[in-house]
Amino acid sequence: MSYRDYVIAAYVVFAIVLLWDFVVPKLQVRAALRAARLRASRTIPRTAARPDPMELER
Known part of the structure; x- marks a missing residue:
């Protein structure tokens, strides 16, 4: 293996890591948004859970 092969391999690994750093956060945000939508x-609903502010309670 020549020096050129090591440099090519280093650039390939760098490109893979760069792509990974770009894609994974987007997938995590998508999963978090989906979980929040499902939870919601x-x-x-908030309006149904709260009593009417004009209604008196004892």
Whole structure:
């Protein structure tokens, strides 16, 4: 293996790591947004959970 092969291999590894650093955060954000949407759809809407502010309670 010549010096040129090592340089090519280093650039290939660098490109893979750069691509990984670009793609993985986007996938994590997509998963977090999906989880938040699912969680929001399972909970009671905020207006239904709160009593009317004009209603008196004991």
